[in-house]
Amino acid sequence: MRVLGIDPGLTRCGWGVVDGRPGARPTAVGVGVIRTAAELDLELRLLELHTTVTALLREHRPDVVAIERVFTQNNKSTATGTAQAAGVAALAAAQADRPVAWHTPSEVKAAISGSGRADKEQVTLMVTRVLGLASPPKPADAADALALAVCHAWRGPAQQRLRSAALAGGLGAPVVQRTLPRWQGVSAR
Amino acid sequence: MRVLGIDPGLTRCGWGVVDGRPGARPTAVGVGVIRTAAELDLELRLLELHTTVTALLREHRPDVVAIERVFTQNNKSTATGTAQAAGVAALAAAQADRPVAWHTPSEVKAAISGSGRADKEQVTLMVTRVLGLASPPKPADAADALALAVCHAWRGPAQQRLRSAALAGGLGAPVVQRTLPRWQGVSAR
Numbered sequence: 001m002r003v004l005g006i007d008p009g010l011t012r013c014g015w016g017v018v019d020g021r022p023g024a025r026p027t028a029v030g031v032g033v034i035r036t037a038a039e040l041d042l043e044l045r046l047l048e049l050h051t052t053v054t055a056l057l058r059e060h061r062p063d064v065v066a067i068e069r070v071f072t073q074n075n076k077s078t079a080t081g082t083a084q085a086a087g088v089a090a091l092a093a094a095q096a097d098r099p100v101a102w103h104t105p106s107e108v109k110a111a112i113s114g115s116g117r118a119d120k121e122q123v124t125l126m127v128t129r130v131l132g133l134a135s136p137p138k139p140a141d142a143a144d145a146l147a148l149a150v151c152h153a154w155r156g157p158a159q160q161r162l163r164s165a166a167l168a169g170g171l172g173a174p175v176v177q178r179t180l181p182r183w184q185g186v187s188a189r
Numbered sequence: 190m191r192v193l194g195i196d197p198g199l200t201r202c203g204w205g206v207v208d209g210r211p212g213a214r215p216t217a218v219g220v221g222v223i224r225t226a227a228e229l230d231l232e233l234r235l236l237e238l239h240t241t242v243t244a245l246l247r248e249h250r251p252d253v254v255a256i257e258r259v260f261t262q263n264n265k266s267t268a269t270g271t272a273q274a275a276g277v278a279a280l281a282a283a284q285a286d287r288p289v290a291w292h293t294p295s296e297v298k299a300a301i302s303g304s305g306r307a308d309k310e311q312v313t314l315m316v317t318r319v320l321g322l323a324s325p326p327k328p329a330d331a332a333d334a335l336a337l338a339v340c341h342a343w344r345g346p347a348q349q350r351l352r353s354a355a356l357a358g359g360l361g362a363p364v365v366q367r368t369l370p371r372w373q374g375v376s377a378r
Contacts, residue, residue, distance in 0.1 A: 043279035043289040050280055070269055080259055080272045087273025088280055090232035091239055100232040 001157070002029065004062035004098075005149030006053070007141045008070065008086035009078075010036055010045050014141030015053075017060045018131070020153030028131040030060060031142050042081075046088050053092040065093040066152035068144070069102040101152050101159070108144070111151035123147050190346070191218065193251035193287075194338030195242070196330045197259065197275035198267075199225055199234050203330030204242070206249045207320070209342030217320040219249060220331050231270075235277050242281040254282040255341035257333070258291040290341050290348070297333070300340035312336050 001021055007014035013034040020026030034052045036045035057065070067090060070083045093100045106116035113126045124143040128136045130150060137143045190210055196203035202223040209215030223241045225234035246254070256279060259272045282289045295305035302315045313332040317325045319339060326332045 041289065042291075043283035046276055046280045047283040079268075083269045083272035084276025084279070087235055087276045090273070091235045091277055091280070094232040094236040100230065102231075 001064065001153055002060065002062045003149040003152045003156070004056060004060060004065045005145040005147070005152065006065065006067045006086075006089045007144040007148060008068060008082050008089055009141060010042075010049070010081040010085050011038060012139060012141045013049055013085055013089070014139075014143070014145035015056060016137070016142060016146030016149050017056075017062060018146060018149035018153055020150060022154050022157055026131060026150050026153050028133060028146060030056075031137050031146055033139060033142050042084075046084060049085055050088045050092050053089045054096065057092060057096040057098060062098060064099050064101055064152065064156065065089070066101045066103055066148045066156070067093075068108070068148055069104045071104075101156055103148060103151055103155075107155070108147050108151045111154055112147045120144075190253065190342055191249065191251045192338040192341045192345070193245060193249060193254045194334040194336070194341065195254060195256045195275075195278045196333040196337060197257060197271050197278055198330060199231075199238070199270040199274050200227060201328060201330045202238060202274055202278070203328075203332070203334035204245055205326070205331060205335030205338050206245075206251060207335060207338035207342055209339060211343050211346055215320060215339050215342050217322060217335060219245075220326050220335055222328060222331050231273075235273060238274055239277045239281050242278045243285065246281060246285040246287060251287060253288050253290055253341065253345065254278070255290045255292055255337045255345070256282075257297070257337055258293045260293075290345055292337055292340055292344075296344070297336050297340045300343055301336045309333075 002017065002019050005016045005018065015034065016031040017029040018026045019029055034049055036048045040048070067086050070079065070086050090100045109118040109123060110116040112118070112130065113122050120140045124136045124140060127133070127143045127146045127150065131146065137146055191206065191208050194205045194207065204223065205220040206218040207215045208218055223238055225237045229237070256275050259268065259275050279289045298307040298312060299305040301307070301319065302311050309329045313325045313329060316322070316332045316335045316339065320335065326335055
């Protein structure tokens with residue numbers, strides 16, 4: 001499975017492409033940062049971002065696009081721009097007929113480092129190790145995008161199976177949780 | 190000047206097209222609401238919104254698109270979706286080579302009703318009166334979009350002149366404010 005990870009932002013938007021599957025060592029295919037000039041009008045910054053993400057989708061043909069889920073309560077001053085950048089990236093994926101998966105920062109940190117509270121240095125260190133890179137990806141946004149892609153390659157298929165099972169059975173998933181012992185329930189990872 | 194006003198949202202996105210200029214009675218050209226289903230994946234909702242705004246731009250050929258400026262501190266639970274909807278609408282404008290103007294809710298309320306604290310009913314009432322409509326536009330999102338378009342038709346050109354003057358003279362605008370009595374200053378109105 002090929003995953004395009006996107007750490008959304010207007011000033012710096014990290015991207016990273018990874019080939020991987022659960023339980024296997026993933027491979028880095030590409031990594032970079034999209035920058036748009038703060039002097040540009042907002043709609044032109046969004047246009048640049050959309051054009052570049054569309055070009056990345058065409059070049060790397062990922063099976064899925066993983067985007068960091070934005071929480072507006074964190075860092076209010078830039079939250080709106082970050083949400084808009086994420087929305088435009090998701091739109092580009094939909095236009096290319098690719099599904100979008102959203103992961104929270106703590107999910108990504110937990111997947112790559114074992115701790116949902118890992119700091120940026122720890123995430124960069126683990127991304128470098130897990131992908132066997134010669135040097136750490138810079139800036140941190142690029143490393144975060146790779147971590148997001150690795151997180152989805154490892155965890156995404158299981159999430160997708162749970163989701164498909166829940167959709168197939170209508171309200172099946174909650175029933176399963178009530179009739180099976182907790183450790184057999186579908187909510188157990 | 191023809192203005193397409195957009196009150197952004199995922200569940201209901203209001204739009205309204207108005208012809209107008211400062212000091213004149215504006216005319217309503219079209220109004221409506223774009224709805225996307227909450228069951229759809231986010232990226233598909235954004236795709237529907239983008240497609241519809243693009244079609245509106247093609248149909249009505251506005252000179253400018255006025256979008257409500259979103260503040261993330263208000264109504265946190267839906268703020269991310271609203272910001273993403275606004276971003277996708279701004280992207281559609283940029284792709285159609287139309288400029289985007291952002292107005293805050295209080296600017297719009299002050300322009301249409303004389304008070305930045307007007308409630309929804311008051312805004313709807315004044316939109317109906319100012320545009321000479323036979324009945325109030327519904328839902329409120331549609332009325333808000335028309336109010337936004339009227340606000341820009343009345344205030345936008347002055348903002349644009351200020352902006353051009355400021356850009357042409359570097360720090361010119363503040364100098365004018367310092368050398369003229371306050372009531373002659375460019376900050377009036």
